[in-house]
Amino acid sequence: MAESGVVEIIGKPVQELLLNPQNLPKNYLYEEGGAGFRDALVPSQDDECIPVLDLHLLSSPSAAQQELAKLHLALHSWGCFQAINHGMERSFLEKVREVSKQFFHLPKEEKEKCGREPKNVQGYGNDIIYSANQRLDWTDRVYLKVLPEDQREFKFWPQKPDDFRSTVLQYTESIKLLSEVILKAMAKSLNLEEDCFLNECGDRGDTMLRFNYYPPCPMPDHVLGLKTHADGSTITFLLQDKEVEGLQVLKDDKWFKVPIIPDALVINVGDQIEIMSNGIFQSPLHRAVVNAEKERLTVAMFFLPDSEKEIKPVDKLVNESRPVLYKPMKNYVDIYFQNYQQGKRAIEAFKI
Ligand SMILES: O=C(O)CCC(=O)C(=O)O
Numbered sequence: 001m002a003e004s005g006v007v008e009i010i011g012k013p014v015q016e017l018l019l020n021p022q023n024l025p026k027n028y029l030y031e032e033g034g035a036g037f038r039d040a041l042v043p044s045q046d047d048e049c050i051p052v053l054d055l056h057l058l059s060s061p062s063a064a065q066q067e068l069a070k071l072h073l074a075l076h077s078w079g080c081f082q083a084i085n086h087g088m089e090r091s092f093l094e095k096v097r098e099v100s101k102q103f104f105h106l107p108k109e110e111k112e113k114c115g116r117e118p119k120n121v122q123g124y125g126n127d128i129i130y131s132a133n134q135r136l137d138w139t140d141r142v143y144l145k146v147l148p149e150d151q152r153e154f155k156f157w158p159q160k161p162d163d164f165r166s167t168v169l170q171y172t173e174s175i176k177l178l179s180e181v182i183l184k185a186m187a188k189s190l191n192l193e194e195d196c197f198l199n200e201c202g203d204r205g206d207t208m209l210r211f212n213y214y215p216p217c218p219m220p221d222h223v224l225g226l227k228t229h230a231d232g233s234t235i236t237f238l239l240q241d242k243e244v245e246g247l248q249v250l251k252d253d254k255w256f257k258v259p260i261i262p263d264a265l266v267i268n269v270g271d272q273i274e275i276m277s278n279g280i281f282q283s284p285l286h287r288a289v290v291n292a293e294k295e296r297l298t299v300a301m302f303f304l305p306d307s308e309k310e311i312k313p314v315d316k317l318v319n320e321s322r323p324v325l326y327k328p329m330k331n332y333v334d335i336y337f338q339n340y341q342q343g344k345r346a347i348e349a350f351k352i
Protein backbone atom coordinates (compact mmCIF):
# COMPACT_ATOMS: atom_id res chain seq x y z
CA MET A 1 0.00 0.00 0.00
CA ALA A 2 1.26 3.62 0.33
CA GLU A 3 4.83 3.78 1.59
CA SER A 4 4.96 3.91 5.36
CA GLY A 5 5.68 7.37 6.74
CA VAL A 6 4.22 9.05 3.66
CA VAL A 7 0.96 10.89 4.31
CA GLU A 8 -1.41 9.99 1.57
CA ILE A 9 -3.44 12.70 -0.15
CA ILE A 10 -6.93 11.51 -0.93
CA GLY A 11 -8.03 12.92 -4.29
CA LYS A 12 -11.39 14.53 -4.92
CA PRO A 13 -14.18 12.35 -6.21
CA VAL A 14 -14.53 12.66 -9.97
CA GLN A 15 -18.16 13.64 -9.45
CA GLU A 16 -16.90 16.80 -7.72
CA LEU A 17 -14.33 17.62 -10.40
CA LEU A 18 -17.21 17.79 -12.80
CA LEU A 19 -18.47 20.90 -11.05
CA ASN A 20 -15.46 22.71 -12.55
CA PRO A 21 -14.85 20.90 -15.87
CA GLN A 22 -12.67 23.70 -17.36
CA ASN A 23 -10.03 22.98 -14.81
CA LEU A 24 -9.31 19.25 -14.82
CA PRO A 25 -6.14 18.28 -12.93
CA LYS A 26 -3.46 17.34 -15.44
CA ASN A 27 -3.01 13.88 -13.89
CA TYR A 28 -6.19 12.82 -15.65
CA LEU A 29 -5.05 13.93 -19.09
CA TYR A 30 -3.28 11.87 -21.73
CA GLU A 31 -1.99 14.56 -24.12
CA GLU A 32 -1.34 11.95 -26.78
CA GLY A 33 -4.85 10.50 -26.50
CA GLY A 34 -6.29 11.88 -29.73
CA ALA A 35 -9.36 10.02 -30.84
CA GLY A 36 -7.37 6.84 -30.21
CA PHE A 37 -8.96 5.60 -27.03
CA ARG A 38 -12.37 5.27 -28.52
CA ASP A 39 -11.37 3.92 -31.93
CA ALA A 40 -10.88 0.36 -30.76
CA LEU A 41 -11.86 -2.28 -33.27
CA VAL A 42 -15.45 -3.37 -33.20
CA PRO A 43 -15.35 -7.13 -33.64
CA SER A 44 -16.59 -7.88 -37.15
CA GLN A 45 -15.88 -11.54 -37.79
CA ASP A 46 -16.53 -14.36 -35.40
CA ASP A 47 -12.87 -15.06 -34.76
CA GLU A 48 -12.40 -11.43 -33.76
CA CYS A 49 -15.14 -11.53 -31.14
CA ILE A 50 -14.61 -12.06 -27.45
CA PRO A 51 -15.81 -15.66 -27.12
CA VAL A 52 -19.26 -16.30 -25.67
CA LEU A 53 -19.68 -19.41 -23.52
CA ASP A 54 -22.85 -21.04 -22.28
CA LEU A 55 -22.29 -21.96 -18.63
CA HIS A 56 -25.23 -24.33 -18.62
CA LEU A 57 -23.62 -26.37 -21.40
CA LEU A 58 -20.29 -26.23 -19.60
CA SER A 59 -21.79 -28.15 -16.71
CA SER A 60 -23.90 -30.59 -18.78
CA PRO A 61 -22.21 -34.00 -19.24
CA SER A 62 -23.14 -34.42 -22.91
CA ALA A 63 -21.89 -31.05 -24.16
CA ALA A 64 -19.15 -30.39 -21.66
CA GLN A 65 -16.22 -31.67 -23.72
CA GLN A 66 -16.87 -29.28 -26.56
CA GLU A 67 -17.50 -26.34 -24.21
CA LEU A 68 -14.32 -27.14 -22.27
CA ALA A 69 -12.34 -26.96 -25.51
CA LYS A 70 -13.94 -23.57 -26.22
CA LEU A 71 -13.07 -22.39 -22.71
CA HIS A 72 -9.46 -23.48 -23.14
CA LEU A 73 -9.16 -21.65 -26.44
CA ALA A 74 -10.88 -18.53 -25.09
CA LEU A 75 -8.55 -18.25 -22.10
CA HIS A 76 -5.46 -19.04 -24.12
CA SER A 77 -6.10 -16.55 -26.89
CA TRP A 78 -8.17 -13.80 -25.26
CA GLY A 79 -7.88 -14.46 -21.54
CA CYS A 80 -11.56 -13.68 -21.21
CA PHE A 81 -15.05 -14.53 -22.39
CA GLN A 82 -18.66 -13.50 -21.95
CA ALA A 83 -20.69 -15.99 -19.92
CA ILE A 84 -24.35 -16.48 -20.75
CA ASN A 85 -26.85 -18.88 -19.20
CA HIS A 86 -25.17 -18.51 -15.82
CA GLY A 87 -28.40 -18.95 -13.90
CA MET A 88 -28.76 -15.43 -12.48
CA GLU A 89 -32.06 -13.72 -13.24
CA ARG A 90 -32.14 -10.55 -15.31
CA SER A 91 -34.23 -8.84 -12.63
CA PHE A 92 -31.60 -9.58 -10.01
CA LEU A 93 -28.73 -8.22 -12.14
CA GLU A 94 -30.86 -5.13 -12.70
CA LYS A 95 -31.24 -4.76 -8.97
CA VAL A 96 -27.46 -4.99 -8.44
CA ARG A 97 -26.94 -2.20 -10.97
CA GLU A 98 -29.80 -0.15 -9.55
CA VAL A 99 -28.70 -0.13 -5.89
CA SER A 100 -25.16 0.75 -6.95
CA LYS A 101 -26.28 3.64 -9.11
CA GLN A 102 -28.56 4.90 -6.34
CA PHE A 103 -25.59 5.04 -4.01
CA PHE A 104 -23.46 7.16 -6.36
CA HIS A 105 -26.40 9.53 -6.85
CA LEU A 106 -26.66 10.23 -3.10
CA PRO A 107 -25.40 13.57 -1.68
CA LYS A 108 -21.67 13.79 -0.99
CA GLU A 109 -22.15 13.78 2.81
CA GLU A 110 -24.05 10.51 2.68
CA LYS A 111 -21.46 8.82 0.48
CA GLU A 112 -18.63 10.02 2.68
CA LYS A 113 -20.04 8.08 5.63
CA CYS A 114 -18.34 5.04 4.14
CA GLY A 115 -15.36 6.94 2.74
CA ARG A 116 -12.02 5.29 2.12
CA GLU A 117 -9.28 5.92 4.68
CA PRO A 118 -5.65 6.63 3.79
CA LYS A 119 -3.67 3.51 2.84
CA ASN A 120 -6.76 1.37 2.71
CA VAL A 121 -8.52 0.40 -0.50
CA GLN A 122 -11.90 -0.30 1.07
CA GLY A 123 -14.81 2.12 1.08
CA TYR A 124 -16.03 4.94 -1.17
CA GLY A 125 -13.35 6.94 -2.93
CA ASN A 126 -10.88 6.68 -5.76
CA ASP A 127 -7.25 5.89 -6.55
CA ILE A 128 -4.65 5.60 -3.79
CA ILE A 129 -2.13 8.28 -4.72
CA TYR A 130 1.45 7.05 -4.41
CA SER A 131 3.20 9.88 -6.23
CA ALA A 132 2.48 13.42 -7.43
CA ASN A 133 2.75 12.53 -11.11
CA GLN A 134 0.57 9.43 -10.97
CA ARG A 135 -2.01 9.10 -13.74
CA LEU A 136 -5.52 9.17 -12.32
CA ASP A 137 -8.58 7.27 -13.46
CA TRP A 138 -11.91 8.95 -14.22
CA THR A 139 -13.83 6.82 -11.79
CA ASP A 140 -15.30 6.88 -8.31
CA ARG A 141 -15.69 3.56 -6.57
CA VAL A 142 -16.89 1.57 -3.66
CA TYR A 143 -14.45 -1.20 -2.87
CA LEU A 144 -15.41 -3.90 -0.35
CA LYS A 145 -13.97 -7.12 0.98
CA VAL A 146 -16.98 -9.41 0.76
CA LEU A 147 -15.31 -12.72 1.70
CA PRO A 148 -14.25 -14.33 3.98
CA GLU A 149 -17.44 -13.52 5.87
CA ASP A 150 -15.70 -12.87 9.18
CA GLN A 151 -13.52 -10.20 7.60
CA ARG A 152 -16.26 -7.93 6.34
CA GLU A 153 -15.80 -4.37 7.60
CA PHE A 154 -19.29 -2.97 7.49
CA LYS A 155 -18.18 0.58 8.28
CA PHE A 156 -17.12 0.78 4.63
CA TRP A 157 -20.40 -0.60 3.30
CA PRO A 158 -23.02 1.93 2.13
CA GLN A 159 -25.99 2.12 4.48
CA LYS A 160 -28.14 3.58 1.72
CA PRO A 161 -30.05 2.55 -0.27
CA ASP A 162 -31.62 0.25 2.32
CA ASP A 163 -31.34 -2.85 0.19
CA PHE A 164 -27.70 -2.28 -0.79
CA ARG A 165 -26.29 -4.69 1.76
CA SER A 166 -28.75 -7.54 1.21
CA THR A 167 -28.31 -7.24 -2.56
CA VAL A 168 -24.52 -7.36 -2.27
CA LEU A 169 -24.68 -10.39 0.01
CA GLN A 170 -26.90 -12.27 -2.41
CA TYR A 171 -24.76 -11.28 -5.39
CA THR A 172 -21.61 -12.43 -3.58
CA GLU A 173 -23.13 -15.81 -2.83
CA SER A 174 -24.15 -16.36 -6.46
CA ILE A 175 -20.84 -15.27 -7.97
CA LYS A 176 -18.87 -17.30 -5.43
CA LEU A 177 -20.69 -20.45 -6.60
CA LEU A 178 -20.06 -19.53 -10.23
CA SER A 179 -16.38 -18.95 -9.51
CA GLU A 180 -16.10 -22.53 -8.29
CA VAL A 181 -17.79 -23.82 -11.43
CA ILE A 182 -15.40 -21.82 -13.62
CA LEU A 183 -12.23 -22.72 -11.70
CA LYS A 184 -13.16 -26.41 -11.92
CA ALA A 185 -13.92 -26.18 -15.64
CA MET A 186 -10.63 -24.36 -16.22
CA ALA A 187 -8.72 -27.13 -14.47
CA LYS A 188 -10.55 -29.82 -16.46
CA SER A 189 -9.82 -28.01 -19.72
CA LEU A 190 -6.12 -28.37 -18.87
CA ASN A 191 -6.53 -32.09 -18.04
CA LEU A 192 -5.96 -31.41 -14.35
CA GLU A 193 -7.99 -32.69 -11.39
CA GLU A 194 -11.07 -30.50 -11.24
CA ASP A 195 -10.24 -29.21 -7.75
CA CYS A 196 -6.67 -28.36 -8.66
CA PHE A 197 -7.00 -24.55 -8.79
CA LEU A 198 -9.43 -24.48 -5.86
CA ASN A 199 -6.90 -26.36 -3.74
CA GLU A 200 -4.05 -24.12 -4.88
CA CYS A 201 -6.11 -21.09 -3.78
CA GLY A 202 -7.23 -22.43 -0.38
CA ASP A 203 -10.60 -21.56 1.11
CA ARG A 204 -9.74 -18.37 3.05
CA GLY A 205 -8.80 -16.17 0.13
CA ASP A 206 -10.19 -12.63 -0.09
CA THR A 207 -12.95 -11.77 -2.49
CA MET A 208 -13.12 -8.07 -3.35
CA LEU A 209 -16.11 -6.33 -4.86
CA ARG A 210 -15.62 -3.06 -6.70
CA PHE A 211 -18.35 -0.78 -7.98
CA ASN A 212 -16.83 1.38 -10.72
CA TYR A 213 -18.81 4.55 -11.39
CA TYR A 214 -17.65 6.56 -14.41
CA PRO A 215 -19.30 10.00 -14.56
CA PRO A 216 -19.66 11.61 -18.01
CA CYS A 217 -16.34 13.14 -19.01
CA PRO A 218 -15.88 16.44 -20.89
CA MET A 219 -12.64 15.21 -22.54
CA PRO A 220 -13.26 11.56 -23.42
CA ASP A 221 -10.44 11.46 -25.99
CA HIS A 222 -7.85 12.44 -23.40
CA VAL A 223 -9.01 10.66 -20.27
CA LEU A 224 -9.35 7.00 -19.32
CA GLY A 225 -11.95 5.61 -16.94
CA LEU A 226 -9.51 2.91 -15.92
CA LYS A 227 -5.91 2.87 -17.12
CA THR A 228 -4.53 -0.11 -19.03
CA HIS A 229 -4.03 -2.97 -16.59
CA ALA A 230 -4.35 -6.68 -16.06
CA ASP A 231 -6.12 -7.90 -12.91
CA GLY A 232 -4.15 -9.25 -9.95
CA SER A 233 -6.85 -11.82 -9.19
CA THR A 234 -7.21 -15.49 -10.02
CA ILE A 235 -10.39 -14.72 -11.93
CA THR A 236 -12.58 -11.62 -12.19
CA PHE A 237 -16.30 -11.35 -12.91
CA LEU A 238 -17.53 -8.11 -14.46
CA LEU A 239 -21.14 -7.07 -14.70
CA GLN A 240 -21.15 -4.42 -17.42
CA ASP A 241 -23.44 -1.42 -17.65
CA LYS A 242 -26.49 -2.51 -19.55
CA GLU A 243 -26.41 0.42 -22.02
CA VAL A 244 -23.05 2.17 -22.09
CA GLU A 245 -20.00 0.40 -23.53
CA GLY A 246 -16.51 1.19 -22.34
CA LEU A 247 -14.47 -1.95 -21.73
CA GLN A 248 -11.69 -2.74 -24.21
CA VAL A 249 -9.35 -5.74 -24.30
CA LEU A 250 -5.92 -5.91 -25.92
CA LYS A 251 -5.31 -8.92 -28.17
CA ASP A 252 -2.40 -9.29 -30.59
CA ASP A 253 -1.51 -5.64 -29.96
CA LYS A 254 -4.96 -4.42 -31.01
CA TRP A 255 -7.70 -3.00 -28.83
CA PHE A 256 -11.13 -4.62 -29.13
CA LYS A 257 -14.39 -3.30 -27.71
CA VAL A 258 -16.23 -5.72 -25.48
CA PRO A 259 -19.81 -5.51 -26.73
CA ILE A 260 -22.71 -5.42 -24.33
CA ILE A 261 -24.60 -8.70 -24.26
CA PRO A 262 -27.64 -8.26 -22.04
CA ASP A 263 -27.27 -10.23 -18.80
CA ALA A 264 -23.85 -11.68 -19.71
CA LEU A 265 -20.98 -11.60 -17.24
CA VAL A 266 -17.50 -10.88 -18.56
CA ILE A 267 -15.08 -13.33 -16.96
CA ASN A 268 -11.34 -12.84 -17.24
CA VAL A 269 -8.23 -14.55 -16.03
CA GLY A 270 -6.08 -12.55 -13.62
CA ASP A 271 -2.30 -12.72 -13.19
CA GLN A 272 -2.46 -15.46 -10.56
CA ILE A 273 -4.10 -17.97 -12.89
CA GLU A 274 -1.70 -16.98 -15.64
CA ILE A 275 1.06 -18.01 -13.21
CA MET A 276 -0.63 -21.22 -11.98
CA SER A 277 -1.38 -22.28 -15.57
CA ASN A 278 2.29 -21.65 -16.44
CA GLY A 279 1.24 -19.08 -19.01
CA ILE A 280 -1.23 -21.27 -20.92
CA PHE A 281 -4.04 -18.96 -19.85
CA GLN A 282 -3.34 -15.27 -20.38
CA SER A 283 -4.26 -12.45 -18.03
CA PRO A 284 -5.39 -9.87 -20.60
CA LEU A 285 -4.56 -6.18 -20.61
CA HIS A 286 -7.74 -4.15 -20.57
CA ARG A 287 -8.95 -0.60 -19.94
CA ALA A 288 -12.16 1.38 -19.67
CA VAL A 289 -12.91 4.43 -21.78
CA VAL A 290 -15.34 7.17 -20.82
CA ASN A 291 -18.32 8.80 -22.45
CA ALA A 292 -18.96 12.51 -22.98
CA GLU A 293 -22.66 12.42 -22.19
CA LYS A 294 -23.44 9.29 -20.25
CA GLU A 295 -22.47 7.88 -16.89
CA ARG A 296 -21.42 4.23 -16.81
CA LEU A 297 -21.47 1.76 -13.95
CA THR A 298 -19.82 -1.66 -13.75
CA VAL A 299 -19.46 -4.16 -10.91
CA ALA A 300 -16.26 -6.20 -10.67
CA MET A 301 -15.67 -9.13 -8.32
CA PHE A 302 -12.08 -10.30 -7.85
CA PHE A 303 -11.14 -13.68 -6.37
CA LEU A 304 -7.79 -14.02 -4.61
CA PRO A 305 -5.95 -17.01 -3.12
CA ASP A 306 -5.21 -17.33 0.62
CA SER A 307 -2.43 -14.87 1.36
CA GLU A 308 -0.51 -17.71 3.06
CA LYS A 309 -0.53 -19.92 -0.03
CA GLU A 310 2.48 -20.03 -2.25
CA ILE A 311 1.44 -19.40 -5.84
CA LYS A 312 3.42 -21.05 -8.60
CA PRO A 313 2.91 -22.96 -11.85
CA VAL A 314 1.08 -26.27 -11.28
CA ASP A 315 3.61 -29.13 -11.51
CA LYS A 316 1.66 -31.01 -14.17
CA LEU A 317 1.86 -28.00 -16.49
CA VAL A 318 5.64 -27.93 -16.39
CA ASN A 319 7.55 -30.25 -18.71
CA GLU A 320 10.48 -30.30 -21.10
CA SER A 321 8.63 -28.54 -23.86
CA ARG A 322 7.08 -26.05 -21.42
CA PRO A 323 9.63 -25.18 -18.74
CA VAL A 324 8.57 -23.27 -15.68
CA LEU A 325 7.91 -19.64 -16.66
CA TYR A 326 7.23 -17.93 -13.31
CA LYS A 327 8.87 -17.79 -9.89
CA PRO A 328 6.83 -18.77 -6.81
CA MET A 329 5.40 -15.98 -4.66
CA LYS A 330 2.99 -15.17 -1.83
CA ASN A 331 0.57 -12.33 -1.29
CA TYR A 332 0.79 -11.03 -4.83
CA VAL A 333 -1.80 -8.26 -4.36
CA ASP A 334 0.45 -6.04 -2.24
CA ILE A 335 3.06 -5.90 -4.99
CA TYR A 336 0.34 -5.65 -7.57
CA PHE A 337 -1.19 -2.40 -6.29
CA GLN A 338 2.03 -0.42 -6.22
CA ASN A 339 2.83 -1.45 -9.78
CA TYR A 340 -0.72 -0.83 -10.94
CA GLN A 341 -0.74 2.81 -9.92
CA GLN A 342 2.53 3.36 -11.76
CA GLY A 343 1.04 1.81 -14.88
CA LYS A 344 3.37 -1.21 -14.60
CA ARG A 345 2.66 -4.95 -14.66
CA ALA A 346 3.59 -6.72 -11.43
CA ILE A 347 3.73 -10.10 -13.17
CA GLU A 348 6.85 -9.04 -15.10
CA ALA A 349 8.84 -9.29 -11.87
CA PHE A 350 7.96 -13.00 -11.54
CA LYS A 351 8.78 -14.08 -15.07
CA ILE A 352 11.84 -16.32 -15.34
O1 LIG B 1 -15.41 -1.07 -15.86
C1 LIG B 1 -14.88 -1.79 -16.69
O2 LIG B 1 -15.33 -1.95 -17.82
C2 LIG B 1 -13.60 -2.50 -16.35
C3 LIG B 1 -13.41 -2.74 -14.88
C4 LIG B 1 -12.10 -3.37 -14.56
O3 LIG B 1 -11.33 -3.73 -15.41
C5 LIG B 1 -11.69 -3.53 -13.15
O4 LIG B 1 -12.45 -3.09 -12.25
O5 LIG B 1 -10.59 -4.09 -12.91
Ligand SMILES: [Fe+2]
Nearest residue numbers: 229230231286
Ligand atom coordinates in the same frame (compact mmCIF):
# COMPACT_ATOMS: atom_id res chain seq x y z
FE1 LIG C 1 -9.73 -4.97 -14.56
